[in-house]
Amino acid sequence: MPYFTLPDLGEGLQEAEIVEWHVNEGDSVKVDDLLLSVETAKAIVDIPSPRDGIIGSLFVRNGDLIHTGEPLLAFAGDEGTGSQTVVGNLESQDDSDNQDHFVIGAVTEGHHFGGATPAIRALAQHLGVNLEQLRGSGPNGTITFEDVQQNANLKHSHGDSTPLKGVARSMAKTMACAGQQVVPVSLFDQTSIRHWAAHTDITLRLIQAIVAGCQAEPALNAWFDGSTLSMRVVEKIDLGIAVDTPDGLFVPVLRDVGNREPDDLREGLDRLRHDVRNRKIPAKELQGATLTLSNFGTLGGRFATPVVVPPQVAIVGAGKRFIQPGINNGALFEDVQLPLSLTFDHRALNGGQAARFLAALLADLSAPPM
């Protein structure tokens, strides 16, 4: 069965996401008929058919991530083999260091695959290990005998690993980047909210308290550029709200929370959550946060050290309410406490600033309701 593999669509880009198939298994196609659309890091690209034929099987589905040289589809039957570059045995397609480095315009980065000797390749093939997914421990990232064996053992005992996609993939990249840059320090505290009315909108109260915190210490609402070591304190508070979805973590941005009425904020918040759940949120609504709130306590957990995502300098985490004994004039009573965590980037802020912010935030929460 002749295979059609993903070609290098843009000067050394090694992966693409399937946007949409325009054909189904069993369809007849002519050469140059549109087969599918894929998205690389640079472009959405339409891929036409390299030959006449009947579509036998599709190997990837809409939304899948695929690497150059991996099969997109197989044509039915065995009528002719077509061009060597396109159609042939899968075994001949793993020659991943044969790349086109010809460039008009911007130069792209090389890929991660550190290379392997023919013997290692043969071993990998024998053991069914995909060299593209290995990180070489040899000199200059070359893949060693031990790397392949270790991976084969893992695969044998625990099965294949699943590459992350979509939101989960971008979260992994963002967090790895943040983890390398930020110098995090966390402060924890708690405050009594026993006096809150039964139906108090906790998220709204938290937002108002964050605004109060920023009034006391404006430097928490800022962008910090680690490469130039420069700081930009932002007047408007655009608050990122962490939202958990089955597809992963989204952080839509609620704009200008310092100057909006509570009803307006609640409406904006509901709309953002609704858009996120329906995956209809425009990309620009996920950008430009100046400070973030993670209200993880609605799910569980008391204190946390959430990750500050640059260029922001801080993140506030609210935990699950809990009951503890309180003392008033020597008499015990049942108190309700709200736990709070503040993580800040010690490159941009110092402990005094963070503590003043947290104190103002707590003071606002423990104040009588407006």
Added chain:
Amino acid sequence: MFMPEPYQIHQRLDALADCPHWQRLTEGYRNMQLIRTFDKKAVNLQRTGQLGTYASCLGAEAIATAGGMALAREDYFVPYYRDHATQYLRGVPLYQILQYWGGDERGNAFPADTPASRDLPNCVPIATQLPQAAGIATKAKLTHEHAAVLATCGDGGTSRGDFYETLNVAGVWQLPLVVMVNNNQWAISVPGQLQTASRSIAHKAEAAGIEGIRVDGNDLPALLEVLDYALDKARHGKGATLVEAISYRLSDHTTADDASRYRKASELHTAWQHEPIARLRHALVNARQWDAEQETQWQQHCRDVVDDAVKTYLEHPPQVPADMLDHLYATLPASLGRQRQTLSRQQGDPHA
């Protein structure tokens, strides 16, 4: 001077009634159709892994065709990278153009018995071909050749030092040089209004003391008139010319680009209303020089010619690794002898 009013955009398609050159225009039309068919196929070959990164000439058909038709056998052509039509008309077979974009150096070995054998290969680094064109023009002048040099670049190239240096020597040495700028409004993602504050690109000729002409780059007869004039002037030792041909890049910058990320769909839609092939066909049909039946036949012919070229390209055995030494040295240094011997035992792989 070409025009009494310098820097007015020269057009001809709207006033063709008295044109004595219908045959030349229908020939030009056929060439433009052929190169567009070729262009579409080349993009599809890249999309299916059978060609490397490719620069489309969609929207530049009139400019490159006019260049190929106006050049005389003894002239020289120094291209940038969207001049497939000119190269074809100078005698480069279509399969060799595919070889070049497929990363096969043999595509640059232009046939010796054609005018193309005098020409330079594609130049991908921006505007570096222009000083070389000035060098060739200097040689032609010093040896009293009756020949002109036509060099091309894009609007982005006009911001390079190489461009100004070339115009400067072309003026002060009175070189037989024509520099034609395909001003297609976009240098990858940089639009024309961010490229220069000059009143037009042709105005840059002023500083060099040479003539600057603006012409509608979607108007084949106008382009032919301008290039006939400028090349003839050059051959007769009357100096260099800067030609700004105003077109629109209807394609992405290359197959590695996605112009929809920085360009409005409405702008592209408007540009399609002025594209060079439909405009010329309209004029030819109005003048009863072309009809629907000829159109159908010619389109089929174009497909056949292009399919043949693709077949020849794909069936060509890949280059062998030893070529990288053989194409570099006339006499192989002794120290590379053993390497050459090892390489000569290896088969080649398709590059694209």
